[in-house]
Amino acid sequence: MKKVYGVEVDCANCAAKMEEAVRKTEGVKDAALSFMTLKLRVEFEEGADADKVMKEALKNCKKVEDDCEIFL
Amino acid sequence: MTAKQKKVLYRIIISTVILAAVWAGTEFFRVPLWLEVILYLIPYFVIGYDILRKAGKGILKRQMFDENFLMAIATVGAMALGEFREGVAVMLFYQIGELFQSCAVGKSRRDIAALMDIRPDYANVITDGRVEKVDPDEVEVGTEIIINPGEKVPIDGIISEGSTTLNTSALTGESIPRDAACGDEIISGCINMTGVIKVKTTKEFGDSTVSKILDMVENSSMKKSRSENFITRFAKYYTPIVCCGALALAILPPVISLIAGMNPDWQNWIIRALTFLVISCPCALVISIPLSFFGGIGCASSNGVLVKGSNYLEVLASTGCVVFDKTGTLTKGVFQVTGVYPEDGYDSKSLLYYAAYAESASGHPISLSLKKAFEDKIDRDRVKDIKELAGHGVCAVVDGHNVYAGNMKLMDKIGASVRNVHYEGTAVYVAVDDKYAGCITISDVIKPAARSAVAGLKAKGIRTVMLTGDAHAAAERAAEEIGIDTVRSELLPADKVEEVENLLKEKSPGEKLAFVGDGINDAPVLSRADVGIAMGALGSDAAIEAADIVLMDDDPSKILLAMKIAVKTLWIVKENIVFAIAVKIICLILGALGIANMWIAIFADVGVMVIAVINATRALRIKK
Numbered sequence: 001m002k003k004v005y006g007v008e009v010d011c012a013n014c015a016a017k018m019e020e021a022v023r024k025t026e027g028v029k030d031a032a033l034s035f036m037t038l039k040l041r042v043e044f045e046e047g048a049d050a051d052k053v054m055k056e057a058l059k060n061c062k063k064v065e066d067d068c069e070i071f072l
Numbered sequence: 073m074t075a076k077q078k079k080v081l082y083r084i085i086i087s088t089v090i091l092a093a094v095w096a097g098t099e100f101f102r103v104p105l106w107l108e109v110i111l112y113l114i115p116y117f118v119i120g121y122d123i124l125r126k127a128g129k130g131i132l133k134r135q136m137f138d139e140n141f142l143m144a145i146a147t148v149g150a151m152a153l154g155e156f157r158e159g160v161a162v163m164l165f166y167q168i169g170e171l172f173q174s175c176a177v178g179k180s181r182r183d184i185a186a187l188m189d190i191r192p193d194y195a196n197v198i199t200d201g202r203v204e205k206v207d208p209d210e211v212e213v214g215t216e217i218i219i220n221p222g223e224k225v226p227i228d229g230i231i232s233e234g235s236t237t238l239n240t241s242a243l244t245g246e247s248i249p250r251d252a253a254c255g256d257e258i259i260s261g262c263i264n265m266t267g268v269i270k271v272k273t274t275k276e277f278g279d280s281t282v283s284k285i286l287d288m289v290e291n292s293s294m295k296k297s298r299s300e301n302f303i304t305r306f307a308k309y310y311t312p313i314v315c316c317g318a319l320a321l322a323i324l325p326p327v328i329s330l331i332a333g334m335n336p337d338w339q340n341w342i343i344r345a346l347t348f349l350v351i352s353c354p355c356a357l358v359i360s361i362p363l364s365f366f367g368g369i370g371c372a373s374s375n376g377v378l379v380k381g382s383n384y385l386e387v388l389a390s391t392g393c394v395v396f397d398k399t400g401t402l403t404k405g406v407f408q409v410t411g412v413y414p415e416d417g418y419d420s421k422s423l424l425y426y427a428a429y430a431e432s433a434s435g436h437p438i439s440l441s442l443k444k445a446f447e448d449k450i451d452r453d454r455v456k457d458i459k460e461l462a463g464h465g466v467c468a469v470v471d472g473h474n475v476y477a478g479n480m481k482l483m484d485k486i487g488a489s490v491r492n493v494h495y496e497g498t499a500v501y502v503a504v505d506d507k508y509a510g511c512i513t514i515s516d517v518i519k520p521a522a523r524s525a526v527a528g529l530k531a532k533g534i535r536t537v538m539l540t541g542d543a544h545a546a547a548e549r550a551a552e553e554i555g556i557d558t559v560r561s562e563l564l565p566a567d568k569v570e571e572v573e574n575l576l577k578e579k580s581p582g583e584k585l586a587f588v589g590d591g592i593n594d595a596p597v598l599s600r601a602d603v604g605i606a607m608g609a610l611g612s613d614a615a616i617e618a619a620d621i622v623l624m625d626d627d628p629s630k631i632l633l634a635m636k637i638a639v640k641t642l643w644i645v646k647e648n649i650v651f652a653i654a655v656k657i658i659c660l661i662l663g664a665l666g667i668a669n670m671w672i673a674i675f676a677d678v679g680v681m682v683i684a685v686i687n688a689t690r691a692l693r694i695k696k
Contacts (some may be wrong), residue, residue: 011172012359013139016304032294035359036181036366041294066129066139 006071014065021060027053073487112156113660120163158670169678190261192226208277229271244376244625292461307354314352346661350673358686365689368641376624388638392583393555400590403516409445414510482669525629565593
C-alpha cells in the first residue's frame with residue numbers, strides 16, 4: 001500500500017533527515033520525500049495500519065527535526 | 073512571501089537597525105563592557121532566538137551537528153570571545169540566506185506549478201436540464217459534460233456535439249492549435265479555445281490523461297538521482313567531520329604550544345574553529361542539487377516531455393545508443409500510397425482508378441489508403457462482380473474490364489507477367505484484362521521529424537538502431553531513408569527484448585541505452601532498457617506505464633530536446649557540486665590558517681548557497 005502526504009519542512013537537509021526517520025519507522029517499507037513538491041510518499045508493510053504508523057513516523061520526524069509537519 | 077517568511081524578514085530588518093544603532097553608539101560613546109554585551113544581545117536574540125531554541129532542543133534530543141547547532145555554537149562562541157559584531161552578523165546573514173533560499177525554492181515551486189497548470193477545477197455536468205459545476209472526481213464514465221471556450225477539458229472523452237479548436241500546448245508543448253469535431257476523441261488537459269462542445273466521458277478523472285500526467289510529475293522528484301543520493305550521503309559525513317575538525321583546531325594547536333612551552337593563544341584558535349563551523353553548513357549543496365533536477369524536469373514537461381524521475385535525466389545525459397521501434401515511433405503507423413508505377417498505356421491516375429474501384433467494397437486499411445489516394449468519389453455503378461480472393465486480392469469488373477488487384481501470387485495465378493518488382497512496404501499489383509498494368513506501393517509514412525531526429529543523434533555520436541517486425545528488404549529501405557545505422561528486422565515481440573539485451577551487453581559500461589517505442593508489445597523492452605521512452609499520444613497505456621520518459625506529442629525529435637535538457641541539468645548539477653565543495657574546502661583551509669575571518673566564512677556559507685540556487689534555476693529554461 002502506498003500513500004502520499006503533504007509535509008512542511010524548511011530546509012533540504014532537514015527533509016533528507018525526515019525521510020530517513022520515516023523510513024526507519026516500524027511498518028514502513030519505503031519512503032521518499034520530495035523537498036521540491038513537499039510531498040512524502042510512504043509505502044507500508046503488508047497489513048500495517050497506515051494511520052498508526054504515520055503517527056509514529058511523525059513522532060520520529062519531530063525527534064530529528066523539530067520544525068516539521070506531516071499533514072495526516 | 074508566506075507569513076513565516078514575512079516574520080523572518082521583519083526580524084531581519086529590526087535587528088539590522090538595532091545592530092547599526094548599537095554599533096554606532098558603541099563607537100561614539102565609551103560604554104562599559106557589561107552594557108555593550110547587553111546592547112549587542114538585543115539584536116542577537118531578535119534574529120537568533122529560534123535558532124538557539126532549535127539548537128537547544130537538538131542537543132536534548134541528541135541530534136547535534138545540524139545547522140542550527142553549528143550556528144548557535146559559532147555565534148555564542150564569537151560573543152563569548154568579545155566578537156559581538158561578528159556574532160550578531162553571522163546570525164543575521166545566516167537568516168538572510170535562509171530567507172532567500174526559502175523564497176527561491178518557493179518561487180521555482182510556483183514556476184513549475186504554473187508550467188504544469190493543467191489540473192481542471194470543475195466539470196460542467198447537465199443534470200435535469202441544468203448545467204452544474206461539479207468536482208471532476210465525481211463524474212462517472214459516460215456522463216455528458218459541456219466545455220465552454222476558455223475552459224480546460226477536465227476528463228478524457230469523445231465529442232458528441234459541436235466542434236472546436238483545442239490548445240494542446242500544456243500537454244505537448246506544441247503551439248499550433250488542433251481542430252476537433254463531433255466523434256473525435258479529446259484528452260483532458262487541453263484547453264477548449266473556440267466553440268462550445270459536449271463531451272461524453274470515456275474515463276474517470278483518476279484514469280484521465282491529466283491525472284496521470286500530474287501524478288507522474290509530482291512523483292518524479294521522489295526518484296532520486298545518483299548525484300542527489302551522493303550529496304545526501306556526503307552531508308551526513310561532512311558535518312560531523314567538520315565539527316570534529318573544528319574541535320581539533322580549537323584544542324590541539326594551543327595544547328601543543330603549551331607543551332612546547334609557547335603561548336597557547338587560545339582565543340585565536342577558538343575563533344578559527346568557530347569560523348570553521350560557519351563555513352561547514354551543508355545546505356547550499358543539499359538544496360541546489362534537487363532544485364536543479366526539479367527545474368530540468370519542469371522544463372522538460374513544459375516542452376511536452378514527461379520525465380518520471382531525476383535519475384532518468386541522469387541516464388539520458390549519458391546515453392550512447394538509442395534503439396527505436398519502427399511502427400508508430402519513426403513512422404506514423406498509418407498506411408498511405410507511397411509509389412505508383414504504371415506500365416505503358418496507363419498513367420498514375422488510371423492505375424489508381426482501376427485499383428481503387430476494384431478494392432472499393434473492402435474496408436481493409438490497404439483498400440482505404442488506395443481510395444484515399446484516388447481522391448475522386450467512387451461511383452459504385454461502374455463496378456460490378458467484386459470478388460475477394462482470400463490470400464490473393466480482389467477481382468472485379470470495372471467499366472467492362474476485368475481487373476485484378478492483389479499480390480504477386482495473384483498475378484502468377486492469372487498469368488500476368490510482372491515486370492517491376494517492388495519491395496518497399498506492401499505492393500499491390502494490378503492487371504487489366506489479364507494483362508499486367510502496374511504496381512502501387514503502400515507503406516507506413518515516415519514521420520517528418522524522424523530523419524532530423526536521427527541525424528541530430530548521430531551528430532552527437534550516438535548510435536541508432538531500429539527494431540521492426542517488417543520484412544528485411546522493407547526495413548532496410550526505411551532505415552536507409554531515415555538514416556538509421558543498424559536494422560534488426562523480422563522480429564517477433566519477444567525477439568525485441570533479446571535484441572535489446574544483446575545491445576546492452578555489447579555497449580561499453582559507461583554508456584546507457586535508450587529504447588523508444590509505443591506499443592503494448594514494447595512494455596517489456598521499455599522496462600529492460602536503461603531508459604525507456606514512450607510515445608504518449610499514440611502509445612498504449614501499458615507503454616506509458618512502463619516507460620521512464622513519455623513524449624506527449626509523439627515527435628521523435630523531442631528525444632534530442634530531452635537530451636539537451638538532461639545534459640544541461642547535469643552540467644548545472646556538476647557546476648554546483650564542484651563550486652560549492654571547492655569554495656568550502658578553500659575557505660576551510662584559509663580558516664584553519666587564520667587567513668579567512670568570520671566575514672569570509674559567512675560568504676562561504678550564505679554566498680555560495682545564493683549563487684548555487686540562482687545557478688540551479690537556470691535549469692528551468694532551455695533554448696530550442
